[in-house]
Each structure stands twice: as C-alpha cells, then as structure tokens.
Amino acid sequence: MWVMVESATTDQELVKISGRGALVNISVDDGAPLNLACKTLRDRLARDRQLYSHGEVVVDIGKRILSDDDQGRIRKVIEAESGLTIKEFWCDPTVLVRERERISDLMDLHSNVPEQINGREVMANAGPAAADSDITGDDASVAGDTPSTTRQSVSADIVRGTCRAGEVLKFSGNVVVVGNVNPGAQIIAQGDILVFGALRGTAHAGAGGDSTAVILAMSSAAPQLRIGDFLEDEDALDRIAGRRRDDFEGKPIIARVQNRAVRVSPYLRNHSIDHGGNPNER
C-alpha cells in the first residue's frame, strides 16, 4: 500500500512517547516517513520539555531499518529538544533476519545482471517490512484521542535525476524516481516503482516475488516491465512498440499483474493503487 500522508491527525500515531519508571520509551511508527516522524518528535518533545528534562530513553524503531545517518537525525532531535540521553535504539529482531534473507534473495535473483563498470549501484535502506506492525506500550500523552480514521503510510526511497543507460538501481522497498529512466537503465525494487518522468528503461517491481506491486509512470516506452515473477504476455510484448506509442505515449500508465501477466493500462486520475483494492482484477 502506498498512500500519501496528508492528514495531520495521524501525527500522534507516528511517534509514541511513554514513561516506564526512570526510562522513557519512544516508538516510531513503521510506516511513518522519517522526516515527518522527526518533525513530530521534535514538536512533541518541545511541547512537553519539562517532562523530559532528564533520564534515559530507548528508541523503538519497530520493523524499520535505519541507516547511520537516519539514526543520527533522530539522535539529534532528541538531544536538541530534551534532556534525555539515548540508552539504545531497539528494533524488532525478526526484521533483521528477514532483511538479511531479503537482500540475499535480491542478490541471487539478479546475479545474472552483468556488473557494469562504474554503473551506479544503489542498495537502499529497507522500507517498512510489513504493514501489520503493532506498536505496544501504553501511550501516556495521547491516550484517548486516537482518531478513528488512521492511514497506514509506507516509505519510499527517492531518486532524483536521470537514470542512464547501463545503470542498475536496486531497492529493497518502494522507489520514487523524480526524473526519466532512459533506455538501457534498470530499476529493480522489492516494492512499487513510481516514475515522475518517462519510463523508457527496464523496470522490475515486486522483485522479491510480490505480484501485488505496481509500476506507475508519467509516460512509458519501457522495453520490459516485470512485476514479481511475471512479464507481459507474449502477445502484449509483440505489440509493445506499436501499442505503447499509439495509446500511451506521453500519458501516465500503470502496470500491475492480472491473470498471471503484467498488464499496462492508462493511469486515470481516480485510479487507486491500493494493493488490496480490486481483488477481481487479479
């Protein structure tokens, strides 16, 4: 599921702060975009500064995997906005195991991709591992006003600029490309691929085998779209050049798996790319 977080009411859900004796516990929602989570955390700590003037804190990052930089950002917010000292970062141990498997799968799956000299290779941080995270712990400060409509949000890596021929970009979560993907470039993601530009290179979404992943692009003339283990069927591949040019050139497209093959259709404004959305279509 890939949903833009627009609603301010979800902020309280993104970061939970709870006291456990001398220890303060901060948990960050799995789905929260890190920027938003940091901002929320900053606001909350600033608001209740006197509550957190000293003590130790454990930061629970749930099923998320953070880079050193990202950890540093959270650390900075906490140190700047409170008197707390960080005891440790904690994450769900299952996620580490799963992540290791996932990365080695991704490597195996694409071990046939020739390593290009100097080709840009990106192995980004994981997106959230699963949508079924259940953050435990009593929430001292926001108890009682949990909004009834919460949105589950997920994060994505963002690539800016042109992806050029020979580049192989791999992601273990969702990816948003702000720019064109040129012929001869490859984007491989375990999650969704969203291209704010022209997709003319190869795209493989759901690369770990997730056939519910989608590929979305502002326009497309991709030589090959793969989702999970599926390609377009041969019929479609035969017609690719003609059809894409005639019907979709310059228009937004969405590709998803239907009847065990990748289908490309125009992306309409009211389209939902909610993976649970339309079970009949699969």
Add this chain to the structure above:
Amino acid sequence: MSGKTIVMTSGKGGVGKTTATANVGTALALRSNRVVVIDTDIGLRNLDVVMGLENRIVYDLVDVVEERCRIEQALIRDKHAGELYLVAAAQTRDKDCITAEQLVDLCRRLELDFDYVIVDCPAGIEQGFRNAIAAAQEALVVTTPEVSAIRDADRVIGLLHASDIHTAKLIINRIKPEMVRQGDMLDSSDVLDMLAVDAIGLVPSDDRVITSTNNGTPVVYDTQSPSGREFVRIAARIDGEYLPMIDPVEEQPTSIMDKVRTLMGINRKTSAHV
C-alpha cells in the same frame, strides 16, 4: 600558461569523434590558441590521416609514455594552423599498453604549455576509454541522431558523471534536415531532452567532410561547408564566446530576408506567417 584537457568521446564508433577532434582542434588553433590533439585510439590510429600528417610521424604516444622519446619529439606540428600539434597513436600496439596514470601525467605536462589538450577517445567503454576520460577536466560527447548512438552517449554521460565530469556537452553530428522534417530522423531537441545535457554544436551531415578527410585538410578550412562552419562555432563556444545554437533543420534556406530576421532576432517559425 595552464590549459585544460577536453576528451572527445561517444561510446559508439563512427559517429564523428575523430572528425570533430581534428576540426575543433584546428578551429581553436586558428583562433590563436596553442592546441595539441592526442589520438588515443591506439591500434586504429586515424587522426593523423584526417589532419594530413600521416607521413610526418616519427614518434607516437606509446613512445612518449614508454620514454623512448621526449614529449617535444612526439609533437607533430600541423601544416597550416599556427600552434597546432598532434600526438599520434601507435599503429601496432593495443589500448592496454598505456595506463590512465601515464595519460593523466602526459596531459598535465602538456597543459603547462598549451591552452587546449584535446583527447580523441577510442570507441567503447573499456581501458582506452577509461584512460582518455581520466585525463580530462571536460568532455564533449559526440552522437548522431540514431537511437543506438544516443543510447551509448547516455551510458557514457553516466560514466563521466561517475568519474566526476559533470559538464559534458553534446555534439549532435550528421543531422539530415530533410529527414528530420519528414519525421524520419530524431529532432535535436528530442535528443537533448533524452540525454538531459546541453548542446555545444549541431552539425549537419555534409559530403564535404568526406572530401576533406580524403585530402587530409579539415573541413573548417572550407568556408562553403555547413559542417565546417558549425565546427568553427563549436570552437568559439569552447573558447567562451556566446553564440546561439543554430539547428540545421531551421537554418536553410537562407534568403536575405532570413538573415535580416536573424539579425533582428525574429524567430523564423513565427515570422513565416507574417
């Protein structure tokens, strides 16, 4: 004096790197620069032929890096243009016989004495290519308006970025205005959009290039040649002059009125309706 090294590269072969090197080099020298062009296409040397200097070669690039001669001995002076020199490629060796460090070192030394060092790069993206780009501060990427050449140019631009050359400029060579107008050849703006870089020259396809190559006289000496005129403009742009880009598709035919309009800065497309 401290000059700069510019690599002429493309990925694909036969798109016009050598032609562009000879012509841009000559035109820069005719603008009173001290210029040296280096043929790094070892084993397939032909920059000397295009410049008509073949029978003056005594020492070549490999002789220099293997220290069989001093640099000055391998600098072949051009017949016509003032301060223009060629370092020829070795005919009988291969690309692996020099290293990137050796070429970098040579170019650094030449930069002390010349305004421009232009490196004619071999096709491909292997050792010879990597040597050539290692030495350069700037790059000119040559392509033709064909998808295969554009694909290779794209790849090369990516590799240039990876080795910290972010200022690659594009020469689109062998444009056939008639084919573009009929929709049978990609428009320059399509090529530039795709490659997301700036152009430094739009060179029409021109039979005079072939004659000039056979004569060993670069086409920039031919004032009637449309490609020669564009190579002259490219040299001026490299030299820091601002000259608006002229797309050969828009350019011809040039009536007196067109020239007046151009001088007055009126766009031909809109003025055609007046």
